[in-house]
Amino acid sequence: MANAPRAVRKLTELRSEVALWRKAGERVALVPTMGALHEGHLSLVRLAHTRADRVVASIFVNPAQFAPTEDFDKYPRTWESDLAALASVSCDLVWAPTKAEMYPDGFATRVAPAGAAEGLETQFRPHFFGGVATVVCKLFLQCQPDVAIFGEKDYQQLQVITQMVRDLDIPVEVIGAPTVREADGLAMSSRNAYLSAAERATAVLISQTIREVAGKVGKGEDGAAATAAGIRALTAAGYRVDYLEVCGAADLKPIAGTVHGPARVLVAAWLGKTRLIDNVAVEEAGR
């Protein structure tokens, strides 16, 4: 088995390690995670290796992006198996700051995203992207990578971060990586661990439904009609749907009628006490 990558908890340690690589002329990639790693995360590390000489994975369960009612406390923490998984994909360094290192006493500055952060998740998790943008901005400035890899699974997050990087001129290239799915199509997620066996069986419907919606609107069907049918199907199967929308692929503005140009179908829905999200590109027929 491969050796576990070195894990550092102090910013000074991270910076001195990265500085050595820079001095040697090496390119650095960052893969931000909250741990509880699965095959989706590992695919990001593999992609990172194709874009840089060194790959840093960060593991930090960011309290600032959880509401008090959300699952911060029960979010899965699997440090030993995360390290083993990162070793298996030759990750060079694990950046695992403590909460006190990330948010020392007196911490007060926030990054407030807008544009792509409006609508969708923000309707249901109003403080979520503020917490994400702030911590990702910090991670970028702590590590100063040439490139950073995020999964398309969290598609709105990817667009929010892309916009933040552009707006604030953060010198990093943000790359989205395709969602990794289970054999039945369920998008891999650390939160899938919350699903009961019965819920897991039903969970296949979420990716099926968005693929159906994407297929319909790709053939020119009205977006509102297609999403309404999708919401009906999910609700009938026992889901509580937060949203199911067709949006512009970059600005994430809702598209009500016929799709023209790049678009995405995005969904968030509850299965029992577990909230699942997923999304898929609209492939336009006849293009």
Add this chain to the structure above:
Amino acid sequence: MANAPRAVRKLTELRSEVALWRKAGERVALVPTMGALHEGHLSLVRLAHTRADRVVASIFVNPAQFAPTEDFDKYPRTWESDLAALASVSCDLVWAPTKAEMYPDGFATRVAPAGAAEGLETQFRPHFFGGVATVVCKLFLQCQPDVAIFGEKDYQQLQVITQMVRDLDIPVEVIGAPTVREADGLAMSSRNAYLSAAERATAVLISQTIREVAGKVGKGEDGAAATAAGIRALTAAGYRVDYLEVCGAADLKPIAGTVHGPARVLVAAWLGKTRLIDNVAVEEAGR
């Protein structure tokens, strides 16, 4: 006369110039300004030369830090004399982005400061430090200097930027430079150009008053009593006082009673249509 420094308006030009210096192992300093340069700004460039091999001055009148009622349109713009002044202090490069380069269509992300940004200026210019923090964050990430110099004249701004850099882990050292004053003690400011001759004569009172307050509280006098006397003196001379406060030197929290530890006296007051600010350290007697 020294040659005018090269002035660039595109981020790609700034970055390629700075990259050449970095490749040669040179340290880079940034002096952010809004132009209308005076001796105070030039002192910042001179200080910058002692801390870096190359000095970039930015000139950008930032619309995001002016309220609609404020003086954005009439803020003095003196490009030719600014370039000549920067040549006289051997500035290496002028970063003068257009508004469209700084805030392209779709720009939406903001940096929201807190902590040092609370109170004082924020009571009267509630959006000011949001605009300042956002543009200074961008300037830092555009130029990526090793060190950045700001005048203590804008003391709360200096603390807000210091806190932002610490909170967001921006890899730059922020240095405050002493306020440069006219012979009679008036702090140099681009806005002094707005003063009539009669106002200019009265303007001496503002620095006199804060030095008196600082002297009193330094000797152990109650801060509230000393500032009340100062406000009475300024008001009697025709000023409209926004604030005159004794605050902690780093956190800028108001100090009502006796001063213990580093403290600062800060004032903002109107003389006719011109708003002047100034501040001075409290030198504690018997320390």
